[in-house]
Amino acid sequence: MAEYAVELRNVWKRFPGPGGEVVTAVRDVSLKIADGEFFALLGPSGCGKTTSLRMIAGFELPTEGEVFLHGRPMGRTPxxxxxxxxxxxxxxxxPHMTIGENVAFGLQMKKVDRQEVQRRVGEALEMVRLSGYERRKPKQLSGGQQQRIALARALVNRPEVLLLDEPLGALDLKLRKEMQLELKKLQREVGITFIFVTHDQEEALTMSDRIAVMEGGVALQVGDANDIYEHPNCRFVADFIGETNFLDGVVGALEPGKARVDAAGGVSLWAHTPQPVTPGQKVTVTIRPEKMHIRPTATDVNLLSGRVTDVVYIGTDTHYGVTLAGGQTIRVREQNYSAESRLLAREGEPVSVRFAIEAARVLTE
Amino acid sequence: MIQSFRENRRLQGFLLILPTLLVMLVMLVLPLTLTVITSFGQRDADGNVIYTFTLENYWRLLGFTETGWDDLYLGILMRSLWLAVQTTVIVILMAYPLAYFIARAPEKRRNFLLFLVLIPLWTNFIIRIYAWVMILRGQGVLNSALGGVAGLLSIPFTPFDFYPSQGAVLVGMVYEFLPFMILPIYTSLEKIEPNLYEAAADLYANAFHTFWRVTVPLSMPGVVAGTILTFVPVIGTFVVSDILGGRQVILVGNLVQRQFLDARNPPFGSAASIILLLMTLALTLYYTRRFGLGEEIAAG
Structure with missing residues (x-):
C-alpha cells in the first residue's frame, strides 16, 4: 500500500451546538494526500474545511475515524x-517576541542547538525575503510581511506537512495574487506537502495540484483543477467552481453515454451521462457559458431557440443572456477572437444557441 | 475674534485641558505643596505649626537626634517596605492561579466567578478586618477549629497567639488587596488571543513551555498594574496594622496618623509623608522602568 503524507479515513466531527443540539461539522470525510502535493480544501464558510485542517493539526480530535501522517495513526496525539x-x-x-524569536520558537522547543537555530532562522528569513528583520516586533511589520513571517516560523521546522488556514485571506487583492504565486513557487522549492484551506475558488485553481470541494461537512469531489471544472460530479461543485448554466428536466431517450433531456416548454437537448440514468428520472444538465455558441459551428448537435434578453460586451468576450421557450435563461459567452469582432445578436432578436453533446453534462444530484 | 480663536490651536488646547488642570491643582498640587511647606516647619507647645525653614524633621526621621543615632523611624520605614514587598509577592502568587482559572473558565461562568471575587468589597473595610480579629484571636475561630482537631486526635493543645501580631497584619493585607491583583491579571489573561496558545502548541511547546513563554509574558501588564495597585496602598495604610497589629505593629502610615492626631506634630507627620511619597515614587519608577508600564506589550 502506498504511503500518503496525510490520510483521513472516514473522519467525523460532531460538536455540541449552542442549544444543546449536535452539530456535525465533518461527515465521513476520506482523503489521501500524496507527499509533496499542494492540496486545497475548498468550500464556503461552515463547510468543514477548517475543522478538517484542525483535526490534522491536532487542535480538534475526530469524533470517529482516524487521521494518518505518513501511515502513522495520530489518535489523541496532541x-x-x-x-x-x-x-x-x-x-x-x-506579539511580545521579536521576529527572530518568533521564528526560532519551534526549534528552541525541539531543543535544537543554539548555533543551528540561528543558522536556520537566518535561512528561513532569507527564504521569505525578510532578512535583517530579526529584531523587529510583529506589530512593526505590514500584513504581507507578517504573513511571510508566519510562513517562515512554520517552515523553519521542516514539517512533514504544512497546514495553511486561509493564509491570504487578510491581504488585499494585489498582494494576494503575488503571494499565491510566491507560495506555489516556495512549495516547489521546499517540496513539503502543503494543505491549504480557502473559500476562494480562483485561489484554489491557481495554486493547487488537487482540490477537495467541501460542502455541509462532506468532501463532494476530489480532483485536479481541470477535472473539477470540466467534470463536476454534482450541482454544487458545478455551481461553486466558475460560472455555469443549469437546465432542469426529465430523461427522455437513452443512448450509450448520452441521454435526451426534456426541459420545460418543449426545450430538448442531448447531454453526456457520466452516471447511469433511467428514462423518466429528474435530472439537471450543466453547460458552461463558454462552451455554447450563437455563431454556427459544424460539430454542434444541440440547437436551442430563444430570444436575446441582454448583451454585455467586455472586450475579450461578449456575454449574451438568452431566454428559451420554457422561460429558462441561459448565459452564452462568445470569445471575440477575430480581428473585427462584432455583435452576433442584439437585444430582442431571436437566436439559436448551439453546443456539443459533450459540453452538456447530466447531473443526478 | 471668533475666527482667530478657531485658528488658535494652542488656546483651544489650553481651554480643553483647563478643567483637568484645575482639578489637579486643587486636589493634588495644593495639598502636596502645603504638606511640603509644613514638613519644613516646627510646632509650638500647643501643637500649632510655625512656618519656618528647618530640616530638623527630616534629620530626626533619618535617625539623627540630640541624644545620638536612633534607628526607630528608619526601622518603621524598613518594616513598612518589607511588609509591602511580602504582601505583594504573596498576593501575586495567590491571585495568578485564581485569575488564570477564571480566564480559562467557560465564558458564561467567568462573570459569576468575578462577581464572587468582588462580593467581599461590598462589606465595609473595617468590618472585614475585624472579622479577621474574630478568626485569629486566642479564642477565635481558627484556634477553636485547631483545638477541635487536636481534641479528636487527643493531642494537647494550647491556643496560638495569632493575634495581635505582624503575621496577622500580613494576613489582613493579603486578604484586603487580593481582588486588586486578581482583576488586572484576569483582564490581561483574558485579552490573550486563544490562537497564540494554539500557535505555541503547533510549534512543539507543551503546556509548561506555553505557560512560561507565552502566557506569563503576555500577562505581565496585569501583574505590573496589580503590583502598583497593591504595593502603593499597602506601604501607606494604617488601619490594618492598627487593628490586627493591636497597635504594636507600627508602619509609616501609623506614624503619620499618630503625628497628626495623637502627637499633634503636623510638621513631623508631613515630613514622614514626604519621605513615604519619595520612597514609593522611587520604587514605582524603578519597577515600571524595569518591567514597563504594562501597556507596552499590548500597544506593540
Missing part, C-alpha cells in the same frame, strides 16, 4: 507532538 506546522489565518505571531 498538536505539539505532531510533525506538522500551521500558518494561521490571523498569523498568530507572538
Amino acid at each position: 498538536p505539539f507532538q505532531r510533525p506538522v506546522n500551521t500558518v494561521f489565518q490571523s498569523y498568530a505571531l507572538f
Whole structure:
C-alpha cells in the first residue's frame, strides 16, 4: 500500500451546538494526500474545511475515524507532538517576541542547538525575503510581511506537512495574487506537502495540484483543477467552481453515454451521462457559458431557440443572456477572437444557441 | 475674534485641558505643596505649626537626634517596605492561579466567578478586618477549629497567639488587596488571543513551555498594574496594622496618623509623608522602568 503524507479515513466531527443540539461539522470525510502535493480544501464558510485542517493539526480530535501522517495513526496525539506546522489565518505571531524569536520558537522547543537555530532562522528569513528583520516586533511589520513571517516560523521546522488556514485571506487583492504565486513557487522549492484551506475558488485553481470541494461537512469531489471544472460530479461543485448554466428536466431517450433531456416548454437537448440514468428520472444538465455558441459551428448537435434578453460586451468576450421557450435563461459567452469582432445578436432578436453533446453534462444530484 | 480663536490651536488646547488642570491643582498640587511647606516647619507647645525653614524633621526621621543615632523611624520605614514587598509577592502568587482559572473558565461562568471575587468589597473595610480579629484571636475561630482537631486526635493543645501580631497584619493585607491583583491579571489573561496558545502548541511547546513563554509574558501588564495597585496602598495604610497589629505593629502610615492626631506634630507627620511619597515614587519608577508600564506589550 502506498504511503500518503496525510490520510483521513472516514473522519467525523460532531460538536455540541449552542442549544444543546449536535452539530456535525465533518461527515465521513476520506482523503489521501500524496507527499509533496499542494492540496486545497475548498468550500464556503461552515463547510468543514477548517475543522478538517484542525483535526490534522491536532487542535480538534475526530469524533470517529482516524487521521494518518505518513501511515502513522495520530489518535489523541496532541498538536505539539505532531510533525506538522500551521500558518494561521490571523498569523498568530507572538506579539511580545521579536521576529527572530518568533521564528526560532519551534526549534528552541525541539531543543535544537543554539548555533543551528540561528543558522536556520537566518535561512528561513532569507527564504521569505525578510532578512535583517530579526529584531523587529510583529506589530512593526505590514500584513504581507507578517504573513511571510508566519510562513517562515512554520517552515523553519521542516514539517512533514504544512497546514495553511486561509493564509491570504487578510491581504488585499494585489498582494494576494503575488503571494499565491510566491507560495506555489516556495512549495516547489521546499517540496513539503502543503494543505491549504480557502473559500476562494480562483485561489484554489491557481495554486493547487488537487482540490477537495467541501460542502455541509462532506468532501463532494476530489480532483485536479481541470477535472473539477470540466467534470463536476454534482450541482454544487458545478455551481461553486466558475460560472455555469443549469437546465432542469426529465430523461427522455437513452443512448450509450448520452441521454435526451426534456426541459420545460418543449426545450430538448442531448447531454453526456457520466452516471447511469433511467428514462423518466429528474435530472439537471450543466453547460458552461463558454462552451455554447450563437455563431454556427459544424460539430454542434444541440440547437436551442430563444430570444436575446441582454448583451454585455467586455472586450475579450461578449456575454449574451438568452431566454428559451420554457422561460429558462441561459448565459452564452462568445470569445471575440477575430480581428473585427462584432455583435452576433442584439437585444430582442431571436437566436439559436448551439453546443456539443459533450459540453452538456447530466447531473443526478 | 471668533475666527482667530478657531485658528488658535494652542488656546483651544489650553481651554480643553483647563478643567483637568484645575482639578489637579486643587486636589493634588495644593495639598502636596502645603504638606511640603509644613514638613519644613516646627510646632509650638500647643501643637500649632510655625512656618519656618528647618530640616530638623527630616534629620530626626533619618535617625539623627540630640541624644545620638536612633534607628526607630528608619526601622518603621524598613518594616513598612518589607511588609509591602511580602504582601505583594504573596498576593501575586495567590491571585495568578485564581485569575488564570477564571480566564480559562467557560465564558458564561467567568462573570459569576468575578462577581464572587468582588462580593467581599461590598462589606465595609473595617468590618472585614475585624472579622479577621474574630478568626485569629486566642479564642477565635481558627484556634477553636485547631483545638477541635487536636481534641479528636487527643493531642494537647494550647491556643496560638495569632493575634495581635505582624503575621496577622500580613494576613489582613493579603486578604484586603487580593481582588486588586486578581482583576488586572484576569483582564490581561483574558485579552490573550486563544490562537497564540494554539500557535505555541503547533510549534512543539507543551503546556509548561506555553505557560512560561507565552502566557506569563503576555500577562505581565496585569501583574505590573496589580503590583502598583497593591504595593502603593499597602506601604501607606494604617488601619490594618492598627487593628490586627493591636497597635504594636507600627508602619509609616501609623506614624503619620499618630503625628497628626495623637502627637499633634503636623510638621513631623508631613515630613514622614514626604519621605513615604519619595520612597514609593522611587520604587514605582524603578519597577515600571524595569518591567514597563504594562501597556507596552499590548500597544506593540
